[in-house]
Amino acid sequence: xxxxxxxxxxxxxxxxxxxxxxxxxxxxxxxxxxxxxxxxxxxxxxxxxxxxxxxxxxxxxxxxxxxxxxxxxxxxxxxxxxxxxxxxxxxxxxxxxxxxxxxxxxxxxxxxxxxxxxxxxxxxxxxxxxxxxxxxxxxxxxxxxxxxxxxxxxxxxxxxxxxxxxxxxxxxxxxxxxxxxxxxxxxxxxxxxxxxxxxxxxxxxxxxxxxxxxxxxxxxxxxxxxxxxxxxxxxxxxxxxxxxxxxxxxxxxxxxxxxxxxxxxxxxxxxxxxxxxxxxxxxxxxxxxxxxxxxxxxxxxxxxxxxxxxxxxxxxxxxxxxxxxxxxxxxxxxxxxxxxxxxxxxxxxxxxxxxxxxxxxxxxxxxxxxxxxxxxxxxxxxxxxxxxxxxxxxxxxxxxxxxxxxxxxxxxxxxxxxxxxxxxxxxxxxxxxxxxxxxxxxxxxxxxxxxxxxxxxxxxxxxxxxxxxxxxxxxxxxxxxx
Numbered sequence: 001x002x003x004x005x006x007x008x009x010x011x012x013x014x015x016x017x018x019x020x021x022x023x024x025x026x027x028x029x030x031x032x033x034x035x036x037x038x039x040x041x042x043x044x045x046x047x048x049x050x051x052x053x054x055x056x057x058x059x060x061x062x063x064x065x066x067x068x069x070x071x072x073x074x075x076x077x078x079x080x081x082x083x084x085x086x087x088x089x090x091x092x093x094x095x096x097x098x099x100x101x102x103x104x105x106x107x108x109x110x111x112x113x114x115x116x117x118x119x120x121x122x123x124x125x126x127x128x129x130x131x132x133x134x135x136x137x138x139x140x141x142x143x144x145x146x147x148x149x150x151x152x153x154x155x156x157x158x159x160x161x162x163x164x165x166x167x168x169x170x171x172x173x174x175x176x177x178x179x180x181x182x183x184x185x186x187x188x189x190x191x192x193x194x195x196x197x198x199x200x201x202x203x204x205x206x207x208x209x210x211x212x213x214x215x216x217x218x219x220x221x222x223x224x225x226x227x228x229x230x231x232x233x234x235x236x237x238x239x240x241x242x243x244x245x246x247x248x249x250x251x252x253x254x255x256x257x258x259x260x261x262x263x264x265x266x267x268x269x270x271x272x273x274x275x276x277x278x279x280x281x282x283x284x285x286x287x288x289x290x291x292x293x294x295x296x297x298x299x300x301x302x303x304x305x306x307x308x309x310x311x312x313x314x315x316x317x318x319x320x321x322x323x324x325x326x327x328x329x330x331x332x333x334x335x336x337x338x339x340x341x342x343x344x345x346x347x348x349x350x351x352x353x354x355x356x357x358x359x360x361x362x363x364x365x366x367x368x369x370x371x372x373x374x375x376x377x378x379x380x381x382x383x384x385x386x387x388x389x390x391x392x393x394x395x396x397x398x399x400x401x402x403x404x405x406x407x408x409x410x411x412x413x414x415x416x417x418x419x420x421x422x423x424x425x426x427x428x429x430x431x432x433x434x435x436x437x438x439x440x441x442x443x444x445x446x447x448x449x450x451x452x453x454x455x456x457x458x459x460x461x462x463x464x465x466x467x468x469x470x471x472x473x474x475x476x477x478x479x480x481x482x
Contacts, residue, residue, distance in 0.1 A: 052184030055452025060416030060482075062186075062375040063321040064179065064447070065328045067314075067360060070160065071202050071335030073352070074386035074401055076430045077115045077345060079409040080147055081128035084428035085388050086114030093389050097431050104154050104403040105338060106391050112429065113390035113401065116345065125420045132353040135361035141420040142364060142373075143413045144480050148424020148433040151384055151405035151440050156202050156336070159383035159405060164208040166444055166469050173212035173460070175444065176327035178469045180211075180218040182458055183451065186324030189283035191221040194325050196313040199333030199355075201343065209329065213462040215269040220329065223316075224308070229288040287323055290315050301362040311359035318366055321376055332356060335382055339392020339400025346396040364413050377415025377450060384408060388429040407433035410443075416450045418482045441474035449476045 076082060091112050098108040118131045123140035136143075153159035158168040165172040173181070176193035185192035195209045209220030223229050239247075252271050259267040290298075290312060291305040298304070302311040310332045317328045334352055337343045360380065367373040385408025386401030393399065407426035413419065424436035445455040448469065455474055459466040 053182050053458075055183070056454045056457060057452050059450065059452030060375075061377045061414070061450045063326055063328070063372075064176075064377045064379065064415070065317045065321060065363065066175075066330070067356075067363075067378065067380045068160075068163075068329060068331045069335050069352075069356070069380065069382040070199065070204060070331050070333040071156070071337070071343075072159075072382045072384045072386055072403055073335045074337060074345060074349065075147075075408040075426075076386060076388060076401070077117055077349060078130045078132060078353075079128070079145060079411075080385075080426055080430045081119040082114070082388070082426075082428060082430045085112060085430060088112050089114035094429075097427075097429060101406065102154060103387065106387065106389060106402045110387070110389035110391065110402075112388055113399070116399075123420060125422055127422050132350060133357050135357045139361055139364055139413075142368065143411050144417045144419060144421045144423060145409060145411045146423050146438050146443075146480065147409045147426060148407065148435055148437045149381070149410050149439075149443070150407050150433040150437060154384065154403045154405050156383060156403075157205050159403075160208050161205065163381075163383050163440055165212065166441060166471050170205065170207035170210070171212055172467070173214045173218065173469070174207075174209045174220060175447070175469060176209060176220050176329055177211040177214050177218040178448075178458065179327045179451065181214050181460065182448075182453055183326055185326050187283075189279040190287065190320070190323060190325050192326040193218065193220045194320055194328050195220040195222045195331065196224075196316060196328070197222065197331045197333075198308055198310045198313055199331070199352075201334045202336050204331055204333065208331075213467070214460055215265055217269045217272050220327075223284065223288060229284045287319050288316060290319070297366075300366070301359045303359070310355050311362075314359035314363040318363060318370075318372075321367075321372065322370075337386065337400045338402065339390075339398050341397050343400060344392065344397055345399050345401065367414060373414035375415065377417065377447065378413045379410065379447075380412070381410030382408075385430075388431050404431075406431060412480075416482050418480050421480060423477075423480050436479065438477055439473070441470045442477055444469050445474035446477045446480070450481070 076085065089112060093108065093110065093112055115130070119128045121128055122137045125140060127140050127145055129137050129140065151159055151162060153162045153168050161170060162168045164174045174193070180192035183192070193209070197204070209222070211217075211219035255267050255271050290303060293315065297315065301315045303309070303315050304312070310330065313330045317330060320328045332352075332355070334348065337345050337349055339345070364373065364378055367376050367378070384403055384405040387404040389402065391400045391402045407430065424433060424438060426432060427434050448455040448458060455468060455470045455476070459468045
């Protein structure tokens with residue numbers, strides 16, 4: 001019997017190496033290619049990073065003001081009137097409500113907690129609202145209340161990131177970044193996506209307004225209503241306007257030379273960022289100076305020039321969208337009311353409502369009077385609601401509720417959204433959304449639709465995949481569209 005000659009180990013190894021080296025472009029090259037950013041090889045790599053796309057169809061809206069109430073406002077004490085919950089106050093929670101859910105800080109045997117506040121119906125829609133929102137009661141016929149809203153994350157950071165990016169982990173582009181990418185800014189001297197922040201309590205992660213894998217020109221720019229409006233944008237001592245311009249010109253030329261070699265769009269982004277910062281040195285102080293507003297505006301909003309407040313930021317939001325900023329997001333912290341002296345449903349919930357109710361309504365009315373509400377979508381809501389069960393103790397400075405993503409309320413006004421509507425509902429305890437449910441992805445799909453984008457086609461290729469704000473989910477909610 002003739003056997004083939006043995007293959008020596010070093011010959012076998014050499015053959016394997018040669019095969020791997022010569023197969024296509026080599027496995028090593030393939031691995032390297034998979035690690036490199038797809039944008040380096042994209043056909044449109046030379047396109048300016050802030051060049052907007054064209055909408056897929058005629059938009060109904062141009063701008064967004066997102067009033068993000070960080071911490072989780074209690075829908076059961078503000079919007080979602082539940083007589084059955086009030087009737088069973090102090091009783092054990094029904095087992096079927098909690099058997100398949102996770103709770104953040106309380107046990108499943110926590111007692112039911114009815115609201116301590118009076119509710120009444122308002123407007124032609126007959127929406128129930130709490131006594132804590134006397135100003136909102138006056139504009140309910142301009143508002144769409146989504147009471148069957150729900151999320152998936154029950155802790156602050158994942159829930160906040162999810163509401164803003166469509167994913168619970170950091171690294172995905174914020175909603176405002178997608179709008180900047182898709183529509184750009186109408187004002188070349190101001191960013192397309194601006195963030196304003198007030199309040200105390202739970203710290204916020206900047207992943208909620210980061211650009212993720214989109215060019216960094218699309219990330220949210222945080223402006224401050226007190227002190228220097230933009231950190232580090234002012235010239236340092238000894239640096240005059242002429243020298244600054246010369247420095248930026250030289251830096252631009254050096255960056256452009258590097259871009260011509262690498263074709264990396266992030267270099268173009270860097271050039272654009274330096275130029276925007278230079279223009280903001282004059283444009284931002286002007287728009288942030290609310291002292292120029294007439295006294296009537298300060299009275300209506302409850303603003304005080306020179307201080308940091310949610311009221312000031314609401315007035316600033318109107319001034320920013322007037323000047324063409326596409327997406328203005330106001331974060332107001334302090335809605336995390338677990339119970340105890342640092343966050344309860346008596347003293348602290350009242351404080352948050354006093355801080356926000358008047359300026360929020362003033363903003364909606366102001367936009368309407370100026371003819372801007374039809375093209376500006378105003379959104380109000382937090383990362384989740386609060387449980388129907390009590391946390392803490394039955395004392396004014398101790399009573400609270402835990403995190404609750406399974407059914408809560410957000411509201412919208414303007415931007416082609418149907419006014420005077422209550423859409424969806426939760427069960428008799430305000431625990432689960434049970435009718436006309438709206439998921440976070442559905443909200444994102446609906447908002448993009450109002451701005452002329454099919455959410456399934458507003459995509460960005462990254463690491464071999466076409467990503468979108470709604471991931472692989474989301475349906476437009478036509479019932480709330482005007």
